[in-house]
Amino acid sequence: MEGRSKVTALPSGRLxxxxxxxxxxxxxxxxxxxxxxxxxxDLFGEVLVVASRRxxxxxxxxxxxxxxxxxxxxNILANHRRGAHRRLAATGRLRTEVIxxxxxxxxxxxxxARVREAVSALPDDLxxxxxxxxxxxxxxxxxxxxxxxxxxxxRGRYARARDLLTEQLSPTGRSRAVG
Amino acid sequence: xxxxxxxxQDAAPMTSSTDEGVRREISSLAATTExxxxxxxxxxxxxxxxxxxxxxxxxxxAAASAGWIDLFGWQPDRVETLTExxxxxxxVTPDSEAxxxxxxxxxxxxxxxxxxxxxxxxxxxxxxxxxxAQAEGQHRExxxxxxxxVEDEVASQGLATDTFGIKIGSRCEEE
Numbered sequence: 065m066e067g068r069s070k071v072t073a074l075p076s077g078r079l080x081x082x083x084x085x086x087x088x089x090x091x092x093x094x095x096x097x098x099x100x101x102x103x104x105x106d107l108f109g110e111v112l113v114v115a116s117r118r119x120x121x122x123x124x125x126x127x128x129x130x131x132x133x134x135x136x137x138x139n140i141l142a143n144h145r146r147g148a149h150r151r152l153a154a155t156g157r158l159r160t161e162v163i164x165x166x167x168x169x170x171x172x173x174x175x176x177a178r179v180r181e182a183v184s185a186l187p188d189d190l191x192x193x194x195x196x197x198x199x200x201x202x203x204x205x206x207x208x209x210x211x212x213x214x215x216x217x218x219r220g221r222y223a224r225a226r227d228l229l230t231e232q233l234s235p236t237g238r239s240r241a242v243g
Numbered sequence: 244x245x246x247x248x249x250x251x252q253d254a255a256p257m258t259s260s261t262d263e264g265v266r267r268e269i270s271s272l273a274a275t276t277e278x279x280x281x282x283x284x285x286x287x288x289x290x291x292x293x294x295x296x297x298x299x300x301x302x303x304x305a306a307a308s309a310g311w312i313d314l315f316g317w318q319p320d321r322v323e324t325l326t327e328x329x330x331x332x333x334x335v336t337p338d339s340e341a342x343x344x345x346x347x348x349x350x351x352x353x354x355x356x357x358x359x360x361x362x363x364x365x366x367x368x369x370x371x372x373x374x375x376a377q378a379e380g381q382h383r384e385x386x387x388x389x390x391x392x393v394e395d396e397v398a399s400q401g402l403a404t405d406t407f408g409i410k411i412g413s414r415c416e417e418e
Contacts (some may be wrong), residue, residue, distance in 0.1 A: 083273035088260035089270065095258040114399050116276045139401040146403040158268040165259035172256070179254035198251040199342070230247060 078129075079119050083112065086130050089163075090137050094202055097141060101166050102159045109155035110140045131206060138210055182232040190225035193218065271412040321355050323363070329411050333389055339406035347402040354396035355409070357388065363388045 083090075090111055094104035114136050115122075123129045172180065183191050189211065195220025196207035244252075259265045311318050311332055319332030335355055337348045389411070394404045 080273045082277055084270050087269040087273055088266060091265070092258035092260040096256045110271075110398075112272055112276055113395065117395065118399060119276075129280050136399075139291070140398065142401060143398050143404055146405055155272065158265065158272065161262065161265045161268050162259045163382045165262045165265060166257075169257050172254070175250070176254040180256065183251070183254070194251065198248070199255040226247060229251070233247075233250065 078122060079115060082122070082126075082129050082133060083115070089200065090133060091158075092132065093137055094141065095162070096195065096199055097142065102162045103144070105155045105159035106160050107137070107140050108145055108158065111137050114140065131209060134202075134210055166172070179233065182229055185232065186225055188227055189213075190221055190228065192226050193222050197222065199220075223241050247260070270326065311414070314414060315410070317410060317412075319412070320352055321358070323360055325413070329413060331411065334395070334410045336408045336410055337406065338408050339403075345403075347397055347404060347405045347406040350397045350400055350402050351393050351409075352406045354393040357396070358389055358392050362392055 087108070087180070091108045092193055094107045095101050097167075098104055098107065111133065115133060118136070123132050123133070185191075185195050186194065192211060193204075193207050196202045196210060197204055200207075202210065204218050204222050205215040208215050211218070244353050268333045315332070317334045317336075319334045321333040323331040323333070327332055331354055335348060335351045337343050337345055339345045339348070341348070343349070395407065397407075
């Protein structure tokens with residue numbers, strides 16, 4: 065709180081460049097996890113608010129900065145799931161754009177829908193690990209960091225998730241799930 | 244590529260992130276992160292959504308001997324002096340079953356203590372000795388401002404922001 069002032073000015077263009085580079089992935093991260101999907105735009109706006117205010121914490125390394133930004137996003141998503149939600153005027157146009165794109169999007173194939181269901185059926189910690197690795201493009205260790213677990217634990221959980229998915233998506237697993 | 248890797252990758256839900264219009268909006272928003280911004284604008288943005296958690300109260304001309312509890316039923320966590328005779332009190336109230344043990348509530352109390360009068364937008368030509376609807380409007384402005392600041396700080400710590408509320412009261416004493 066000490067560093068806050070009425071007017072917040074950032075020292076450089078680093079945050080802008082980071083948001084331009086990683087913003088689409090951060091938005092996608094929210095789009096894959098919230099419904100209605102356009103709420104992703106509001107959460108994205110909240111990331112910018114928090115990131116702007118905490119810009120002094122921005123790591124100098126680009127890779128670390130990406131993880132830092134996703135860490136902010138993850139906290140905001142957690143708050144959103146606890147019921148906190150703000151509609152930000154600044155993200156109104158982004159919200160409209162997100163709605164427009166999803167309105168014309170094709171429905172997922174039956175096979176893809178089945179895979180998504182299988183991921184959703186995993187225990188929460190395993191499912192999120194799979195999403196971070198396969199949908200958001202993080203390495204297993206990076207995903208573990210975002211989830212607050214060490215690399216060894218992340219690898220173990222990831223292996224467990226794959227076993228469960230293999231079982232669930234096999235013809236036998238499918239018949240078992242249906243029957 | 245492992246077959247499971249491929250089916251998982253192919254099943255990734257479609258997103259709007261590759262759309263040109265969306266990218267344009269993201270770039271536009273990215274640029275705003277470098278523009279000096281007034282906390283007051285953030286407050287206005289937050290006002291509508293947060294209004295449900297607000298409680299305001301006022302005592303335009305309180306007896307000099309009356310305390311906060313006498314007037315409002317609560318003791319403020321933070322008192323701001325507006326003028327020689329007028330004071331504004333803020334209190335964080337727990338809204339969850341965990342009560343005062345809730346981490347979000349505790350963080351909010353700390354955050355409230357760190358908020359500056361400048362951030363709240365106090366001072367200037369505002370007359371805090373008014374009563375009625377005008378007083379309510381002023382209180383609401385101030386509490387929305389404070390709640391927005393406190394909520395941002397609590398959220399930045401990864402804690403829930405729906406487990407507390409903020410009450411505000413003003414007392415102006417007459418000779």
